[in-house]
Amino acid sequence: MTDAVVEIKKLWTVFKNGDKEAVVHKDLDMTVERGEVLSLVGGSGTGKTVLLRQMLGLEKPTKGEITVLGRPAEELGKRGAATRVGMLFQHGALFSAFTVLENIAFPLRELKVLPPDLIREAAMVKLQMVGLKPEVADKMPSDLSGGMIKRVALARALIMDPPLLLLDEPTAGLDPESSDSFCLLLRALHRDMDLTVVMVTHDLDTLFELSTRIAVLADKKVIVNDAPKEVVAFPHPFIHEFFLGERGQRAMELLREYPFAV
Known part of the structure:
Protein backbone atom coordinates (compact mmCIF):
# COMPACT_ATOMS: atom_id res chain seq x y z
CA MET A 1 0.00 0.00 0.00
CA VAL A 85 -6.64 20.55 0.28
CA GLY A 86 -5.77 23.98 1.67
CA MET A 87 -4.26 26.56 -0.71
CA LEU A 88 -2.24 29.64 0.20
CA PHE A 89 -2.01 31.85 -2.89
CA GLN A 90 1.04 34.02 -3.45
CA HIS A 91 -0.56 37.37 -2.60
CA GLY A 92 -3.08 36.01 -0.10
CA ALA A 93 -6.12 36.49 -2.40
CA LEU A 94 -8.24 37.82 0.46
CA PHE A 95 -11.68 39.22 -0.32
CA SER A 96 -11.26 42.98 0.04
CA ALA A 97 -14.90 43.56 1.06
CA PHE A 98 -14.78 40.98 3.87
CA THR A 99 -13.33 41.38 7.34
CA VAL A 100 -10.47 39.16 8.48
CA LEU A 101 -12.84 36.80 10.27
CA GLU A 102 -15.22 36.67 7.31
CA ASN A 103 -12.31 35.76 5.04
CA ILE A 104 -11.19 32.94 7.33
CA ALA A 105 -14.74 31.62 7.78
CA PHE A 106 -15.65 31.78 4.08
CA PRO A 107 -15.06 28.06 3.21
CA LEU A 108 -17.11 26.95 6.23
CA ARG A 109 -19.95 29.33 5.39
CA GLU A 110 -20.03 28.02 1.82
CA LEU A 111 -20.75 24.51 3.11
CA LYS A 112 -23.93 25.78 4.84
CA VAL A 113 -23.95 22.99 7.40
CA LEU A 114 -22.86 24.77 10.61
CA PRO A 115 -24.61 27.51 12.61
CA PRO A 116 -23.03 31.01 12.55
CA ASP A 117 -21.82 30.82 16.16
CA LEU A 118 -19.83 27.64 15.52
CA ILE A 119 -18.37 29.05 12.30
CA ARG A 120 -17.23 32.20 14.11
CA GLU A 121 -15.71 30.15 16.92
CA ALA A 122 -13.80 27.93 14.47
CA ALA A 123 -12.51 30.97 12.58
CA MET A 124 -11.35 32.60 15.83
CA VAL A 125 -9.43 29.44 16.73
CA LYS A 126 -7.63 29.47 13.38
CA LEU A 127 -6.95 33.22 13.69
CA GLN A 128 -5.11 32.66 16.95
CA MET A 129 -3.45 29.50 15.65
CA VAL A 130 -1.60 31.57 13.05
CA GLY A 131 -0.40 34.01 15.69
CA LEU A 132 -2.89 36.85 15.33
CA LYS A 133 -4.73 38.49 18.22
CA PRO A 134 -8.56 38.41 18.50
CA GLU A 135 -8.82 42.17 17.92
CA VAL A 136 -7.59 41.63 14.34
CA ALA A 137 -10.81 39.73 13.54
CA ASP A 138 -12.85 42.80 12.56
CA LYS A 139 -10.16 44.55 10.54
CA MET A 140 -10.31 44.82 6.76
CA PRO A 141 -7.55 43.42 4.52
CA SER A 142 -6.53 46.99 3.58
CA ASP A 143 -5.60 47.57 7.23
CA LEU A 144 -3.16 44.65 7.36
CA SER A 145 0.57 44.39 6.79
CA GLY A 146 1.94 41.95 4.23
CA GLY A 147 2.85 39.45 6.93
CA MET A 148 -0.60 39.65 8.49
CA ILE A 149 -2.26 39.09 5.11
CA LYS A 150 -0.22 35.91 4.69
CA ARG A 151 -1.30 34.69 8.13
CA VAL A 152 -4.98 35.41 7.49
CA ALA A 153 -4.77 33.60 4.15
CA LEU A 154 -3.07 30.67 5.89
CA ALA A 155 -5.82 30.55 8.53
CA ARG A 156 -8.42 30.42 5.74
CA ALA A 157 -6.49 27.61 4.01
CA LEU A 158 -6.54 25.59 7.24
CA ILE A 159 -10.12 26.31 8.38
CA MET A 160 -11.30 22.85 7.24
CA ASP A 161 -8.27 21.05 8.76
CA PRO A 162 -7.19 19.64 5.38
CA PRO A 163 -4.47 16.95 5.36
CA LEU A 164 -2.72 18.57 2.36
Whole structure:
Protein backbone atom coordinates (compact mmCIF):
# COMPACT_ATOMS: atom_id res chain seq x y z
CA MET A 1 0.00 0.00 0.00
CA THR A 2 1.41 3.37 -0.99
CA ASP A 3 1.66 6.20 1.52
CA ALA A 4 1.64 8.82 -1.22
CA VAL A 5 -0.62 11.83 -0.80
CA VAL A 6 -0.03 13.05 -4.37
CA GLU A 7 0.90 10.86 -7.33
CA ILE A 8 1.57 12.32 -10.76
CA LYS A 9 2.18 9.99 -13.69
CA LYS A 10 3.14 10.76 -17.30
CA LEU A 11 1.71 14.28 -17.10
CA TRP A 12 1.68 16.56 -20.13
CA THR A 13 0.74 20.24 -20.05
CA VAL A 14 0.39 21.88 -23.46
CA PHE A 15 -0.83 25.43 -24.01
CA LYS A 16 -2.17 26.40 -27.42
CA ASN A 17 -2.16 29.85 -29.01
CA GLY A 18 -3.70 29.62 -32.45
CA ASP A 19 -1.61 27.18 -34.46
CA LYS A 20 1.27 27.27 -31.96
CA GLU A 21 1.77 24.91 -29.05
CA ALA A 22 3.93 25.33 -25.97
CA VAL A 23 4.80 22.15 -24.10
CA VAL A 24 5.37 22.97 -20.42
CA HIS A 25 5.38 19.46 -18.94
CA LYS A 26 6.25 16.26 -20.82
CA ASP A 27 5.94 12.82 -19.20
CA LEU A 28 6.34 14.38 -15.76
CA ASP A 29 6.32 11.97 -12.80
CA MET A 30 6.27 13.01 -9.13
CA THR A 31 5.21 11.58 -5.78
CA VAL A 32 4.53 13.45 -2.53
CA GLU A 33 4.74 11.26 0.57
CA ARG A 34 2.56 11.68 3.62
CA GLY A 35 3.92 14.10 6.22
CA GLU A 36 6.69 15.63 4.16
CA VAL A 37 7.32 19.20 3.01
CA LEU A 38 8.11 18.95 -0.68
CA SER A 39 9.29 22.11 -2.44
CA LEU A 40 8.99 22.73 -6.18
CA VAL A 41 11.69 24.84 -7.79
CA GLY A 42 12.46 25.65 -11.39
CA GLY A 43 13.15 28.45 -13.80
CA SER A 44 10.58 30.81 -15.27
CA GLY A 45 8.08 29.00 -17.48
CA THR A 46 8.62 25.54 -16.00
CA GLY A 47 5.03 25.39 -14.77
CA LYS A 48 5.45 25.30 -10.99
CA THR A 49 2.25 27.17 -10.14
CA VAL A 50 0.43 25.41 -12.98
CA LEU A 51 1.30 22.11 -11.31
CA LEU A 52 -0.14 23.36 -8.00
CA ARG A 53 -3.36 24.38 -9.72
CA GLN A 54 -3.56 20.96 -11.37
CA MET A 55 -3.18 19.26 -7.97
CA LEU A 56 -6.02 21.45 -6.72
CA GLY A 57 -8.21 20.46 -9.66
CA LEU A 58 -8.44 24.02 -10.97
CA GLU A 59 -6.68 23.12 -14.23
CA LYS A 60 -6.73 19.85 -16.15
CA PRO A 61 -3.50 18.54 -17.68
CA THR A 62 -3.45 17.74 -21.38
CA LYS A 63 -2.52 14.12 -20.67
CA GLY A 64 -1.54 12.03 -17.70
CA GLU A 65 -2.86 11.30 -14.23
CA ILE A 66 -2.88 13.23 -10.94
CA THR A 67 -4.17 11.46 -7.83
CA VAL A 68 -4.63 13.46 -4.62
CA LEU A 69 -5.41 11.59 -1.39
CA GLY A 70 -6.41 8.55 -3.43
CA ARG A 71 -8.81 10.34 -5.79
CA PRO A 72 -8.43 12.01 -9.20
CA ALA A 73 -7.48 15.67 -8.76
CA GLU A 74 -10.15 16.79 -11.19
CA GLU A 75 -12.80 15.67 -8.69
CA LEU A 76 -11.50 18.31 -6.28
CA GLY A 77 -12.19 21.02 -8.83
CA LYS A 78 -15.73 19.78 -9.43
CA ARG A 79 -16.77 19.21 -5.84
CA GLY A 80 -14.64 21.75 -3.99
CA ALA A 81 -11.21 21.07 -2.54
CA ALA A 82 -11.45 22.91 0.78
CA THR A 83 -12.12 19.86 2.95
CA ARG A 84 -9.11 17.95 1.53
CA VAL A 85 -6.64 20.55 0.28
CA GLY A 86 -5.77 23.98 1.67
CA MET A 87 -4.26 26.56 -0.71
CA LEU A 88 -2.24 29.64 0.20
CA PHE A 89 -2.01 31.85 -2.89
CA GLN A 90 1.04 34.02 -3.45
CA HIS A 91 -0.56 37.37 -2.60
CA GLY A 92 -3.08 36.01 -0.10
CA ALA A 93 -6.12 36.49 -2.40
CA LEU A 94 -8.24 37.82 0.46
CA PHE A 95 -11.68 39.22 -0.32
CA SER A 96 -11.26 42.98 0.04
CA ALA A 97 -14.90 43.56 1.06
CA PHE A 98 -14.78 40.98 3.87
CA THR A 99 -13.33 41.38 7.34
CA VAL A 100 -10.47 39.16 8.48
CA LEU A 101 -12.84 36.80 10.27
CA GLU A 102 -15.22 36.67 7.31
CA ASN A 103 -12.31 35.76 5.04
CA ILE A 104 -11.19 32.94 7.33
CA ALA A 105 -14.74 31.62 7.78
CA PHE A 106 -15.65 31.78 4.08
CA PRO A 107 -15.06 28.06 3.21
CA LEU A 108 -17.11 26.95 6.23
CA ARG A 109 -19.95 29.33 5.39
CA GLU A 110 -20.03 28.02 1.82
CA LEU A 111 -20.75 24.51 3.11
CA LYS A 112 -23.93 25.78 4.84
CA VAL A 113 -23.95 22.99 7.40
CA LEU A 114 -22.86 24.77 10.61
CA PRO A 115 -24.61 27.51 12.61
CA PRO A 116 -23.03 31.01 12.55
CA ASP A 117 -21.82 30.82 16.16
CA LEU A 118 -19.83 27.64 15.52
CA ILE A 119 -18.37 29.05 12.30
CA ARG A 120 -17.23 32.20 14.11
CA GLU A 121 -15.71 30.15 16.92
CA ALA A 122 -13.80 27.93 14.47
CA ALA A 123 -12.51 30.97 12.58
CA MET A 124 -11.35 32.60 15.83
CA VAL A 125 -9.43 29.44 16.73
CA LYS A 126 -7.63 29.47 13.38
CA LEU A 127 -6.95 33.22 13.69
CA GLN A 128 -5.11 32.66 16.95
CA MET A 129 -3.45 29.50 15.65
CA VAL A 130 -1.60 31.57 13.05
CA GLY A 131 -0.40 34.01 15.69
CA LEU A 132 -2.89 36.85 15.33
CA LYS A 133 -4.73 38.49 18.22
CA PRO A 134 -8.56 38.41 18.50
CA GLU A 135 -8.82 42.17 17.92
CA VAL A 136 -7.59 41.63 14.34
CA ALA A 137 -10.81 39.73 13.54
CA ASP A 138 -12.85 42.80 12.56
CA LYS A 139 -10.16 44.55 10.54
CA MET A 140 -10.31 44.82 6.76
CA PRO A 141 -7.55 43.42 4.52
CA SER A 142 -6.53 46.99 3.58
CA ASP A 143 -5.60 47.57 7.23
CA LEU A 144 -3.16 44.65 7.36
CA SER A 145 0.57 44.39 6.79
CA GLY A 146 1.94 41.95 4.23
CA GLY A 147 2.85 39.45 6.93
CA MET A 148 -0.60 39.65 8.49
CA ILE A 149 -2.26 39.09 5.11
CA LYS A 150 -0.22 35.91 4.69
CA ARG A 151 -1.30 34.69 8.13
CA VAL A 152 -4.98 35.41 7.49
CA ALA A 153 -4.77 33.60 4.15
CA LEU A 154 -3.07 30.67 5.89
CA ALA A 155 -5.82 30.55 8.53
CA ARG A 156 -8.42 30.42 5.74
CA ALA A 157 -6.49 27.61 4.01
CA LEU A 158 -6.54 25.59 7.24
CA ILE A 159 -10.12 26.31 8.38
CA MET A 160 -11.30 22.85 7.24
CA ASP A 161 -8.27 21.05 8.76
CA PRO A 162 -7.19 19.64 5.38
CA PRO A 163 -4.47 16.95 5.36
CA LEU A 164 -2.72 18.57 2.36
CA LEU A 165 -1.54 22.20 2.19
CA LEU A 166 -0.33 23.86 -1.03
CA LEU A 167 1.79 27.02 -0.75
CA ASP A 168 2.60 29.35 -3.65
CA GLU A 169 5.59 31.56 -2.75
CA PRO A 170 4.57 31.79 0.94
CA THR A 171 7.27 34.29 1.93
CA ALA A 172 7.33 36.42 -1.25
CA GLY A 173 7.20 40.13 -0.50
CA LEU A 174 8.00 39.75 3.20
CA ASP A 175 10.96 41.42 4.92
CA PRO A 176 13.57 39.02 6.39
CA GLU A 177 12.19 39.18 9.93
CA SER A 178 8.60 38.53 8.81
CA SER A 179 9.80 35.76 6.50
CA ASP A 180 11.67 34.01 9.31
CA SER A 181 8.65 34.33 11.60
CA PHE A 182 6.33 32.90 8.94
CA CYS A 183 8.67 29.95 8.36
CA LEU A 184 8.67 29.18 12.09
CA LEU A 185 4.86 29.27 12.04
CA LEU A 186 4.70 26.92 9.06
CA ARG A 187 7.10 24.46 10.71
CA ALA A 188 5.00 24.44 13.89
CA LEU A 189 1.72 23.94 12.01
CA HIS A 190 3.24 21.21 9.86
CA ARG A 191 4.22 19.36 13.00
CA ASP A 192 1.15 20.04 15.14
CA MET A 193 -1.48 19.44 12.45
CA ASP A 194 0.29 16.46 10.83
CA LEU A 195 0.22 18.22 7.47
CA THR A 196 1.64 17.20 4.13
CA VAL A 197 2.90 20.32 2.35
CA VAL A 198 3.75 21.09 -1.27
CA MET A 199 5.41 24.48 -1.68
CA VAL A 200 6.55 26.57 -4.62
CA THR A 201 9.29 29.00 -3.65
CA HIS A 202 12.31 30.73 -5.16
CA ASP A 203 13.55 31.90 -1.76
CA LEU A 204 16.51 29.77 -0.74
CA ASP A 205 16.25 30.54 2.96
CA THR A 206 12.63 29.38 3.00
CA LEU A 207 13.53 26.38 0.86
CA PHE A 208 16.21 25.08 3.22
CA GLU A 209 14.33 26.05 6.36
CA LEU A 210 11.25 23.97 5.52
CA SER A 211 11.93 21.32 2.87
CA THR A 212 12.32 17.63 3.56
CA ARG A 213 12.60 17.06 -0.20
CA ILE A 214 13.05 19.31 -3.22
CA ALA A 215 11.66 18.53 -6.69
CA VAL A 216 13.41 20.42 -9.49
CA LEU A 217 11.46 21.21 -12.66
CA ALA A 218 13.64 21.49 -15.74
CA ASP A 219 13.61 20.10 -19.27
CA LYS A 220 9.78 19.81 -18.98
CA LYS A 221 9.93 17.24 -16.18
CA VAL A 222 11.10 16.62 -12.62
CA ILE A 223 14.81 15.96 -13.06
CA VAL A 224 15.45 15.16 -9.39
CA ASN A 225 13.27 14.76 -6.30
CA ASP A 226 15.36 14.18 -3.21
CA ALA A 227 16.68 15.54 0.08
CA PRO A 228 18.18 19.05 -0.22
CA LYS A 229 21.83 17.95 0.02
CA GLU A 230 21.32 15.35 -2.70
CA VAL A 231 19.56 17.84 -4.96
CA VAL A 232 22.34 20.41 -4.60
CA ALA A 233 24.85 17.77 -5.71
CA PHE A 234 22.82 16.74 -8.78
CA PRO A 235 24.66 17.67 -12.00
CA HIS A 236 22.49 20.08 -14.00
CA PRO A 237 23.10 23.68 -15.19
CA PHE A 238 19.94 25.07 -13.53
CA ILE A 239 20.79 23.48 -10.19
CA HIS A 240 24.34 24.82 -10.31
CA GLU A 241 23.13 28.34 -11.09
CA PHE A 242 20.21 28.33 -8.63
CA PHE A 243 21.87 26.74 -5.61
CA LEU A 244 25.58 27.38 -6.05
CA GLY A 245 25.64 30.92 -7.42
CA GLU A 246 26.40 33.96 -5.29
CA ARG A 247 22.78 34.28 -4.12
CA GLY A 248 22.84 30.75 -2.75
CA GLN A 249 25.88 30.91 -0.53
CA ARG A 250 24.16 32.19 2.62
CA ALA A 251 21.40 29.61 2.32
CA MET A 252 23.96 26.86 1.77
CA GLU A 253 25.55 27.77 5.10
CA LEU A 254 22.13 27.24 6.69
CA LEU A 255 21.87 23.84 5.00
CA ARG A 256 25.18 22.75 6.54
CA GLU A 257 24.06 23.79 10.01
CA TYR A 258 20.39 22.73 9.96
CA PRO A 259 19.91 18.96 10.40
CA PHE A 260 16.21 18.99 9.43
CA ALA A 261 17.22 19.52 5.79
CA VAL A 262 19.73 16.67 5.69
